[in-house]
Amino acid sequence: MVENKRAKINDNCIACGSCASACPVDAIKLAESGDHYEVDMAVCIACGSCASACPVDAIKLVEVK
Ligand code: SF4
Numbered sequence: 001m002v003e004n005k006r007a008k009i010n011d012n013c014i015a016c017g018s019c020a021s022a023c024p025v026d027a028i029k030l031a032e033s034g035d036h037y038e039v040d041m042a043v044c045i046a047c048g049s050c051a052s053a054c055p056v057d058a059i060k061l062v063e064v065k
Pocket residue numbers: 006007019022023024025026027028039043044045046047048049050051
């Protein structure tokens with residue numbers, strides 16, 4: 001776990017749901033719009049599993065304060 005990072009999903013997301021399935025802390029949900037997923041940064045522990053699971057490389061770990 002990286003304390004000062006969180007996963008962030010960008011516009012490349014095709015809403016396949018693989019990241020949500022891979023997340024050990026259930027931090028990823030389908031957005032209200034239904035066309036992409038989003039990370040609850042308050043829950044994410046920056047394990048990186050979602051980024052590894054994404055088929056379109058839409059998830060990056062970003063620095064947070
Ligand atoms: S980095 Fe880990 S904890 Fe954070 S959203 Fe991705 S799978 Fe979940």
